[in-house]
Amino acid sequence: MKKIIGLLAVLALGFQPLFGAGVKESQGGGNTGVALAESGRAKYVFLFIGDGMAMAQISAAEVFSTARSSKDVAVTRLEFTRFPVAGLTTTYDAGTFITDSASAGTAIATGNKTLSGVINMDVGKTKRFKTIAEYAHEAGMKVGIVSSVTLNHATPASFYAKVPSRNDYYDIAVQLAGSGFEYFGGGLIDQRTGKNKDQTDAVEMAKKAGYTYIDTNEGFHALKAGAGKVIAVNAVIQDSGSMPYEIDRKPGGLSLADYTRKGIELLDNPAGFFFMVEGGKVDWACHANDAGAAIGDVLSLDAAIREALEFARRHPQETLIVVTGDHETGGLTIGFAGTQYNTFFDKVALQKRSYVAFDSDVLKPYKARVPQDSAKLEDLLQAIQESFGIDFNALSDVQKEQVRFAFQRSMGNEPQRSFAEDQYLLYGGYEPLTVKLTQVMNQTAGIGWTSYAHTGVPVSTFASGVHAETFGGYYDNTDLFHKLADAMNIKVQ
Ligand SMILES: [Zn+2]
Known part of the structure; x- marks a missing residue:
């Protein structure tokens, strides 16, 4: 559940050019994804998560993309819905059919069900789970985490932190600083000096641990391959430490696609990478029953996915791209x-x-x-x-x-x-x-709309590239962890 009262924002109007993209198809859809490969390890792995994004959010974006320019009854397919493999994923957690982002993130990142609000710990809040990103990192792969919301919000935190409560923002920030992951990008680090602003600054801790901290467009654009470990937070912050909604983004402002492209540049290396990119504000818009903002952010996630596809075209036998949601939000239809x-x-x-x-x-x-x-x-x-x-x-x-x-x-x-x-x-x-x-x-x-909260319907998962075929069918969100581990040839302990 997102905090409703936000910080003041710096905003502008106008849809950005990416809204024009997409291929219109009135029936069925061709596959633009990378060809399936039968063997070989997924060395470059992208996991895109639309927070609060299930089939209704995706369909709304496809209907919108047609309706904005024509009266035709047709859908304009997104990049990721044209992937060769689609699956359905259940999202219930250990305590409810209607998961929150913390337990859903835990399921996806570690293969374990837990209670809403808990990140990477068991229902008793004593046992700690190892994440797919940590496994990948241990195997020598670089790791990138991008989110349009705060970098220590539940979904991104699920890939590097273990806390009994998702609201332990400072503890999560400290764990971010100690993660050793190579790239963090997107929204701010919330409560970086603690709830009462009296603790050691987690950003200073990150700098001591070797991170370069960037919060300007110039600094971002100057980042080049070989930059070392980077935390890049957006120069323009909207509500609750997040990047602006796509429909509010000013010309020149950085998009999720910009953070994804930069991540690819920084993470690309012979040992491979695991790169999680979250469109976090699809959820926030749906909590507020704002379909226009939600659709804008589904389209911005799709534009980020296009960057991964561009990379996959250069590494077709070694790249896996998976797109999923953690749950539906709002009961959109x-x-x-x-x-x-x-x-x-x-x-x-x-x-x-x-x-x-x-x-x-x-x-x-x-x-x-x-x-x-x-x-x-x-x-x-x-x-x-x-x-x-x-x-x-x-x-x-x-x-x-x-x-x-x-x-x-x-x-x-x-x-x-x-x-x-x-x-x-x-x-x-x-x-x-x-x-x-x-x-x-x-x-x-x-x-x-039926709710201001999440709902319990399954989400859709799409996959393209090496081992994509394992993501077809109807399975649980905890299976995503195992499928990703198998694709990367990671032995789960
Ligand atoms: Zn969520």
Whole structure:
């Protein structure tokens, strides 16, 4: 579960050029993946994880990619859905059918089920599990960890840390510094001096351990092969220490694909590498029921995967690329009661800001400027149209009522009811106006949501390259660890 209240953001609007990519196919899909190889070790292994990304998130991105430029009923296939092998993966953990990212990460990285919230320890929180990245590192391979969210968030942490609670951010940061892994890239290191800011700076510990710490674009671009161990955090930080959503990324800002390309450059060596890249904000957007932001980040993950494919073309017999999700988030689906058998995904293309950017660019400044008792929804209608493509006057009466009510709640004019359930079911703890706007826009597009949390449906796993064939079928998320270990010829102890 993501922290809902974020840090202030530095943002801009506009979809970036990568949204134009993709090959349109109306039926079936050709395989662009690397040819299957029967034998040989996977020496270069990429594991891409879309956090909160199951088939609905993937399909939404494919429908969107067509609808933004045409009225055709067709899907524009992503790079990874054209891989030669697809599988289905169950995600339940040791305590619930609805896993969190910590237990899901533990399952994928170590082959063990544990409780939600626990990273790489057993349900009794005494036994520690060794991760696939640690096995690979011990075998002499270099290791890279990239995430669009904080580098010590649950999913990236699952590859190098062992803690009883995912909220032990400082302990995770210290373990990052001691991991010896060659490359970390993406969001910040959260609580690097501890919760009370009174502990030894984990970044200083990393520097002592030989890491170069970079937090500027110039520094990032200057990194070259042979740079040694690197931690590269993004120059622009949005909510909760993360990189900006793809739809909020400014021209010149670094993307997940940039971090992936740089990682390949730094990790490439004759002994091979294991490289985990997480699109972490697909999950965060889905928690907030913001399909536009989620789709943008699925597409940015796909662009990062294109970098791996480019590398695989140069090493076709030695590269394995696996793409999976850790769980579904939001209960996203294509279809909504109000639009029945129709979808209008072209409306999603009109969204120019994530919910986070709307909060920080529009709603927060408005609340600071305008006294509660003189606040009027009319003041924000233009910004709402620009941000979400919503023409308020064209909404149904029910939707208008919902938006007006949410506006009053956001302004503090509508008292919260005595039961918290009402507030949560309506807004999930987010800014009422913002979450209602994304919901209304999504509903108008024919997109439905059932939750602000994760759901228990299986995820899809796609594979390309050497040993890809072992990733076909229906299996458990813990099997991913064993399949990866087998592909790398790692003997699990
Ligand atoms: Zn997750």
